[in-house]
Amino acid sequence: MLDSIIVGYGLAGFHYAWQLKQQKKDYLLITNQSMGSSRKAAGICNPTVLKRYTMAWEGEKFLEYAIKHYKECGLQLSTNFFHSIPIHRYFFQAAEQNDWIVAAQKKGLSSFLDPLPSHLINSNLKRKEGFGIVNSVGRLDINTLLDIFQKHTIPSSFMEEEFEYESLKILKNKVFYKGIEAKNIVFCEGYRLKTNPWFQYLPLVGSKGESLEIIAPQLSRTQIIKGSLFIAPIKQDLFWVGASFSSKDKETIPTPSGKEWLISRLDNLLNVPYEIRAHHAAIRPTVIDRRPLIGQHPKYPNLFVFNGLGTRGVLMAPLLSKWLYEFIEEGKQIPNEVAIHRFESYFCNPNRKHV
Ligand SMILES: Cc1cc2nc3c(=O)[nH]c(=O)nc-3n(C[C@H](O)[C@H](O)[C@H](O)COP(=O)(O)OP(=O)(O)OC[C@H]3O[C@@H](n4cnc5c(N)ncnc54)[C@H](O)[C@@H]3O)c2cc1C
Numbered sequence: 001m002l003d004s005i006i007v008g009y010g011l012a013g014f015h016y017a018w019q020l021k022q023q024k025k026d027y028l029l030i031t032n033q034s035m036g037s038s039r040k041a042a043g044i045c046n047p048t049v050l051k052r053y054t055m056a057w058e059g060e061k062f063l064e065y066a067i068k069h070y071k072e073c074g075l076q077l078s079t080n081f082f083h084s085i086p087i088h089r090y091f092f093q094a095a096e097q098n099d100w101i102v103a104a105q106k107k108g109l110s111s112f113l114d115p116l117p118s119h120l121i122n123s124n125l126k127r128k129e130g131f132g133i134v135n136s137v138g139r140l141d142i143n144t145l146l147d148i149f150q151k152h153t154i155p156s157s158f159m160e161e162e163f164e165y166e167s168l169k170i171l172k173n174k175v176f177y178k179g180i181e182a183k184n185i186v187f188c189e190g191y192r193l194k195t196n197p198w199f200q201y202l203p204l205v206g207s208k209g210e211s212l213e214i215i216a217p218q219l220s221r222t223q224i225i226k227g228s229l230f231i232a233p234i235k236q237d238l239f240w241v242g243a244s245f246s247s248k249d250k251e252t253i254p255t256p257s258g259k260e261w262l263i264s265r266l267d268n269l270l271n272v273p274y275e276i277r278a279h280h281a282a283i284r285p286t287v288i289d290r291r292p293l294i295g296q297h298p299k300y301p302n303l304f305v306f307n308g309l310g311t312r313g314v315l316m317a318p319l320l321s322k323w324l325y326e327f328i329e330e331g332k333q334i335p336n337e338v339a340i341h342r343f344e345s346y347f348c349n350p351n352r353k354h355v
Helices: 009-020 059-076 094-105 142-152 190-195 256-269 313-330 340-348
Strands: 001-005 027-031 081-085 087-090 131-134 138-140 158-160 168-170 176-178 180-186 207-215 225-226 230-234 236-243 275-284 291-297 303-309
Touching: 001 009, 009 027, 009 142, 009 303, 009 313, 027 180, 059 081, 059 142, 059 313, 180 313, 190 275, 190 303, 207 256, 207 340, 236 256, 291 313, 291 340, 303 313
Parallel strands: 001 027, 001 180, 027 158, 087 225, 180 303
Antiparallel strands: 081 138, 087 131, 168 176, 176 180, 207 236, 207 275, 225 230, 230 236, 291 303
16 A cells, blocks of 8 residues: 555645655655646745745745755755855835845844845846845756656656546545555645645635746846846746736636736846747645645545645745655644644635635
């Protein structure tokens, strides 16, 4: 009998499989070919909230674990997936420099924000009002990590197909799926949780993001640029640009208006020529209270969920996967802020309108 069946192979599915593999547990990953949001993300790992100059919830704790963890992934899989690279936050007006100086003295933020803004002119950009530097952050090459881990996994642990909910048989101490027996099943489906018959009661909102891939040979690769958009180096002359944010549109199709929105911001920011290579869209699995969703189904104890990574999957998924593993295998408590039991009233009252 397997220890777990994992449904979905994005950041959540990968990280839970990683936890199991480290403990020599047996698992089967079932995932469809569709991309989800992990493979469309920029991969930025940043514990600060630059819009409001605050720290993300438990940002330092998540970052410390994530960095160690990605280093370990790199060692075991013989590839460097995590690139330490600063974020340069460009100001709209010179007056914002004062806000930066104040923010850089705040507890938590002071470990990341350079105390003084820089007045250097970046000739690749139209902004001339200075910038602040965010240190100790970086970018995860998510696609390479997912591809390489899959290659290192024995083929019988990977099933590429749509999971059929009606084929799952839930027994007292195990589950059966198409002749496969496992102690439990962990759903890591991103926004597709909305169609999961057992966990769709959870208040996943979903926020669509559109992004571009551009070729810009003259653009520097030594920092992530943050203006009204992020511009992150991917490889050679290729850069990720994004993203829009919409809680209304829930289709994963890139739109002409989304592209126009991105291009107009890019043209206001860049001073160098570029060529668009690709235009993507995906739904971030955001939650009504902006916290992840991990835990056990209130009625079926063999069913678990790992979701709600929102806009910070790279930062949070490593430690969250450890918490979930320790909960399932060792009976440790999950912190209340991320445990799904905070939404038990939604389960008892499925008609409650929340999104
Ligand atoms: C434009 C954009 C930019 C982003 N940038 C960043 C960033 O820079 N940094 C960051 O930390 N986060 C970023 N994010 C957020 C990040 O993508 C998410 O936090 C994270 O990737 C979610 O991972 P997940 O595994 O929960 O879901 P997903 O990545 O969506 O993975 C779920 C997978 O499960 C599969 N699946 C679902 N249901 C089934 C089923 N029934 N049967 C079979 N397979 C199934 C899906 O097809 C998918 O492959 C960004 C998101 C977007 C949209």
